[in-house]
Amino acid sequence: MSKIVAVVTTRMDGVAGGAPIFAAADRSQAAEMANRIEKIMDCMVHQLSEEVYIVVDHSVAD
């Protein structure tokens, strides 16, 4: 099973839980932050909705 390593969002009231949550001021900043986390963690970014990005480590599945 893959693992969520981070959540990036512009709507803090829409997310909660165990992974680190990063608050972004707007959508473009959210995309930028998600991009940086992707490069740093070598984990893939997925988009759940316009406001929420999750960074997922798929290598855990192996």
Add this chain to the structure above:
Amino acid sequence: MWHAIWLHRDLTGVAMGTAFGVAARLLLLRSDYRQYPAYPHGRIIHLALGLIAAALGAVAVPALFAKNYTAITFLALAAQQFREVRNMERNTLLAIDKQELVPRGAAYIEGIAVVFEGRNYLAIFTALLTSLSVSLEGWIAGLAVGCAALAVAIRFKQGTSVHDIAEVELAPVHLNGPDLRVGDIYMMNVGLPEDREVIRQQGFGLILTPRDDNARVSIANLGQRQAILHDLSTRLGVYRDTGEPALLPMAKLDLRTGRLGILLLPREKDRDKIIRSASKVPLLEAIVRKPTIANRRGKGGRSS
């Protein structure tokens, strides 16, 4: 000296058997686009082992004619040795596989390892048959049987490929928000606009349509899918690096129809070459299933 060799039938048998056995191994040892075995040292290892295999096969016949039955135990020893070859190849490939941008996958590696072992046995059989014919009928018969054995060995070299079980066609890559599709097959969720742009520019879609129900099962196998991705990435190049987890060639099944959607990020963008490369990906021996034979009533189902 040559005169003496032709007169001495055992020696002729061993010499011709060994020669044909090595020739068989040489013919089956291809270093092609996969560059495996790596030229030249990998080839030397396998030629040396091929020579040993051929010599063992060739010597067994005169030894048996001389009622030296312990000679057969040497063949058993050889079999043990060639199982080692299989282990060696497997270990090497597994170690390398961790460093590949698009890994071969365990099934492909197992397939390659099995082929290396099997080809040594083909060298033994060729040598054995040639040597036997020389001992029984003379060198002309040995020559004929040796050539025939080589022909059979070459026939064994050609395995089946994806083209035999599936129709390969190009399909457009669609991006609808984060959802990435090849044709109508859902592939994955791509979150970042940058990654979507790269995939839009570099991505190529392929759809493999299985030709029958047997093919549907074979093509669904994860090992075969990984082999297809690895082979295509080797032949066409791959737009990928570490730290770019979204740029991943992948294959997903359309569960409803059994078709396989493939997303590629090739460096080579010639459409004909892409289709040809996908068609020629070898079909792994270990994954081929024939469920329709098992389910058929009558002797076909029973015998399998």
